[in-house]
Each structure stands twice: as C-alpha cells, then as structure tokens.
Amino acid sequence: MRRISIERLNEGMVLAKTIYSIDGNILLNAGIKLKESYINKFREIGIGEIYINDNISSDIVIEDVVSDETRFEARMAVKKAMDSVMSGNNMDAKPVRNIVSKIVEELLTVKDAVINLQDIKTLDNYTFAHSANVCVLATVTGISMGYDANKLKELSLGALLHDIGKTRIPNEILNKPGPLTDEEYEIIKRHTRYGYDMLKESVDISAYTSYIALTHHEKYNGEGYPLGLKGKAIHEFSRIVSVADVFDAMTSNRIYRKRLNISEVVEYLISLGHHHFDYDIVRKMVEHISVFPLGSYITLSTGETAIVVDNNKKYPNRPVVRIIKDPNGVVYRSFNEVDLASYNNITITDVLDDI
Numbered sequence: 001m002r003r004i005s006i007e008r009l010n011e012g013m014v015l016a017k018t019i020y021s022i023d024g025n026i027l028l029n030a031g032i033k034l035k036e037s038y039i040n041k042f043r044e045i046g047i048g049e050i051y052i053n054d055n056i057s058s059d060i061v062i063e064d065v066v067s068d069e070t071r072f073e074a075r076m077a078v079k080k081a082m083d084s085v086m087s088g089n090n091m092d093a094k095p096v097r098n099i100v101s102k103i104v105e106e107l108l109t110v111k112d113a114v115i116n117l118q119d120i121k122t123l124d125n126y127t128f129a130h131s132a133n134v135c136v137l138a139t140v141t142g143i144s145m146g147y148d149a150n151k152l153k154e155l156s157l158g159a160l161l162h163d164i165g166k167t168r169i170p171n172e173i174l175n176k177p178g179p180l181t182d183e184e185y186e187i188i189k190r191h192t193r194y195g196y197d198m199l200k201e202s203v204d205i206s207a208y209t210s211y212i213a214l215t216h217h218e219k220y221n222g223e224g225y226p227l228g229l230k231g232k233a234i235h236e237f238s239r240i241v242s243v244a245d246v247f248d249a250m251t252s253n254r255i256y257r258k259r260l261n262i263s264e265v266v267e268y269l270i271s272l273g274h275h276h277f278d279y280d281i282v283r284k285m286v287e288h289i290s291v292f293p294l295g296s297y298i299t300l301s302t303g304e305t306a307i308v309v310d311n312n313k314k315y316p317n318r319p320v321v322r323i324i325k326d327p328n329g330v331v332y333r334s335f336n337e338v339d340l341a342s343y344n345n346i347t348i349t350d351v352l353d354d355i
Helices: 036-045 068-086 093-108 126-144 149-160 164-168 182-189 191-200 207-215 236-250 262-271 279-286
Strands: 002-005 026-028 049-053 297-300 305-310 320-325 331-339 348-352
Touching: 026 036, 068 093, 068 126, 068 149, 068 164, 093 126, 093 149, 126 149, 126 236, 126 279, 149 207, 149 236, 164 191, 182 191, 191 207, 207 236, 236 262, 236 279, 262 279, 262 348, 297 320
Parallel strands: none
Antiparallel strands: 002 049, 297 305, 297 348, 305 320, 320 331
16 A cells, blocks of 8 residues: 555556545545546545555555544544534534544554554545544554543543634635735634633533643744743643644645645654754654655665655664665566665655655
8 A cells, every 4th residue: 555646646546545525425445446537536625645556565554543433433523513613502522522532442552553644634624634633643642651541531632622713713714725814814823712712611621621722832932822831831731732733734735735744744843842842742752653654655865766665663764665666767677675774874865756
C-alpha cells in the first residue's frame, strides 16, 4: 500500500483503502480498479490523496493505531455534537464520552504505537476528521507521559471537542481560499471562547475538558490567544492538544494550501519548542509519529529513488527502504531493501509526491 496524490492517479490503479462519505456510506471499496469517473469524483469532493496497491507496494501493510470503525465513530460523534449545538440544542456528551473510552481502550492495547497512516479527508469532513486525528495524537502522547485511563479520557474528550466553537464561525471565513483579513482573523479567534462557553454548560464535561477548548491556541512564550498565558500557566492538556492540532493541520491538504511533508512539520514543531510549544511535549509526541511514513517516496543521497517499507523506532530518520529507481530514473528489475540505520553514509535528501 502506498499514498498517492489525485493528480498522479491513472485508470487501472487499484484502491487499497475503502473511501467513505461524511455519513459513513461507502463511496468506493478497497480492491476496485480506478476509472476516470472515480478520479473526477475524488476531485469534486476534495480528496487530495488516496492509498493504492501496486507491484511496488502491495506487500506494505500500513496499519492504523485505531480501527477504521472507531475512527469513523469518532468523526460521527463530533459531527453530531456540532450539529446539535448549531441547532441551538444542548450537546449530549454521552456519545462522545463513549467513543473516547473506546479510543483510549484501543490505544492502551498498542505497545509503542507509531502513527504511519494519515486519514483521508474530504472538503466536507475535514473538521470532523481533524478533530478525530487530534484526539488520537493527544491520547498517544498522554499514554507516553504516563497518564492513567481516567486522565486519558479527560484529555481525549477535550481533544475531540477542541474546535466545537467553530460552529459559530461563518463558513465563508473558515473555508476562505485566500489570506484572512485582520478582522476575519479576529472572528476566527473567537471560536476558543465560544467552545468554552458551550462545554462549560454541560454537567457531563469537566472544567479541564472545557479549558482545552478555551486555551488550545495559547503559546508557550505567551503570544497566543485568548488569554496570553505563558509556559506552565497553560494547562498540560492544552499544551498537548496545541501540538496535536498544529501537526494535523499542517499535514492536511486544505482549500488554501497543499499539505506539508511530515518530516518538515516535525522539524517545524521541534524548532518552535519552548517558543510556541512545550518542547518536552513535542518530543513525546514525535516519538510516536513516523517521520517518513510507510509508503512514502524518497530520494537518497545516492541519487536513487526508494519507498519506505518499515520504521526504526529508535532511529525515526533512518527507516528501512526499498530502492526502486537508479540515479537516472530507470526502474530496477529487482528491488533491494536497505536499513538506513546500518548505512550512515546514505541519507534521505528529499520526499517526493510520487515515484
């Protein structure tokens, strides 16, 4: 299995991962050969990348840290919660609490979880998929920090609902394809207070969980919003969600920009440790993120092109790779696999969109 951009798809390629609509209906089953009409549909609904199987990658198994069913349930729980508050009703916390318990239980059974697979997002499910991803990232980080199950559930719940205040922000601002004006940015910033006000009204939501919605845009150096808190004055839950939020946003395709490579985003987060973020939390989170996810296409310092086939948890920048093309771009007749942890003279020089 490997990830490929929509622009690089061709008829006859085989879909490796089932694609669902926002309501959970199957749009296209794994194993189906792609037609031009399917590819056009992907563009129409805003899917930027999918997973395919081919002779280069069919033996590469990319497993999610939580099940597809759980991830879908998390997206739907967020959608229902947001739909409810948009309709002027009080949020029913039971469905989100139930899915949070499921996420925590699943992640606690995974030893040394490494996140390789990125969720496929469409234009209309971005907010819900983003919330689910932030929840998983935050929970994995909480586990690595030694949180018990009860503490993990509070963190996970706050992460899942961190953006609920965006239900009160006009869509034309949220999905604006160009730069925001100063006035529009001030409107966007209000979502933190809106979210806090919504959540604190629920008897089933703790003050800690509500506080995440309020303070997940605070920065470690005090330059964040809405309170301008600094350092350890920002609750640890919010410091975790802040990192998870930025990581998922930057590694996702948006209407106004293309996603960044994970290696670039990890470097960015580390560079801003103790400035925008808590450096210790950044380090804890990136320990569980595959810098070069399975199925990534890379260029080596030898000039050869390769695909990542396995991780080295102790050496995340030194994965196991399958060399596909020679320095002149000619495909090898047989593919050689190299563990970069054993070859210090070979480095990764670039991450490619496609082989």
